[in-house]
Amino acid sequence: MNKHKSQNTILLPFPVIRxxxxxxxxxxxxxxxxxxxxxAALSTKRLYDENGNPHLCVDEELRRRLExxxxxxxxxFKVA
Amino acid sequence: MELSSxxxxxxxxxxxxxxxxxxxxxxRDCVREAQRRLQYExxxxxxxxxxxxxxYVMDEYSTDSNHFSVLGYDVAVKDDLVxxxxxxxxxxxxxxxxxxxxxxxxxxxxxxKLNMVRRTVQYQRTSSLRQLKKLLEGxxxx
Numbered sequence: 001m002n003k004h005k006s007q008n009t010i011l012l013p014f015p016v017i018r019x020x021x022x023x024x025x026x027x028x029x030x031x032x033x034x035x036x037x038x039x040a041a042l043s044t045k046r047l048y049d050e051n052g053n054p055h056l057c058v059d060e061e062l063r064r065r066l067e068x069x070x071x072x073x074x075x076x077f078k079v080a
Numbered sequence: 081m082e083l084s085s086x087x088x089x090x091x092x093x094x095x096x097x098x099x100x101x102x103x104x105x106x107x108r109d110c111v112r113e114a115q116r117r118l119q120y121e122x123x124x125x126x127x128x129x130x131x132x133x134x135x136y137v138m139d140e141y142s143t144d145s146n147h148f149s150v151l152g153y154d155v156a157v158k159d160d161l162v163x164x165x166x167x168x169x170x171x172x173x174x175x176x177x178x179x180x181x182x183x184x185x186x187x188x189x190x191x192x193k194l195n196m197v198r199r200t201v202q203y204q205r206t207s208s209l210r211q212l213k214k215l216l217e218g219x220x221x222x
Contacts, residue, residue: 011089012092014083014088017091017092017095035100035103038100038103039103042104043107062110065110066106066107066110069102070099070106074099077095077098079091079095
């Protein structure tokens with residue numbers, strides 16, 4: 001999780017948050033872009049091939065699901 | 081309503097943690113769901129042959145087999161080789177073969193149905209079998 005530390009400090013600009021909560025598509029895309037790394041990290045799975053070597057791969061299904069959930073929740077966010 | 085810069089800052093932090101919480105919780109849901117499914121799911125390769133057999137049915141169509149009618153009975157013959165060989169037989173011989181091997185009748189019963197002596201039925205039956213054998217072996221040689 002350490003590599004996301006740097007992202008923790010970077011916050012989205014306030015206008016983007018307000019517009020995203022209001023349903024502005026560009027703003028929502030910006031939010032998705034902002035959390036892209038975190039989503040990818042959550043949906044990354046360690047798989048093993050027949051020789052037992054680990055492979056990291058992104059579970060696309062899980063990634064889409066997290067993304068979708070985030071979009072629906074962004075719209076529910078109350079800006080003061 | 082204008083918000084002060086410190087309020088905006090708070091909201092930006094709130095939004096950040098909100099989004100992260102949403103993602104984290106959804107991820108946890110997914111993992112739980114996967115674990116729950118795991119209890120009920122089983123790989124095809126781990127199924128026993130008997131269990132696998134229960135998973136499919138073969139459709140049977142009347143057009144898949146050739147039909148012969150004898151004494152009002154409808155006899156379906158699935159194997160193509162056998163049915164062409166049967167078709168090559170004379171009608172009486174074919175009737176005897178069908179009655180005895182497909183409808184499980186004894187020579188006595190067939191004799192009664194076809195107005196023949198049991199001995200004749202038996203003779204016809206064995207000679208038809210020889211003829212069938214020749215026909216089928218001939219096919220197999222090709």
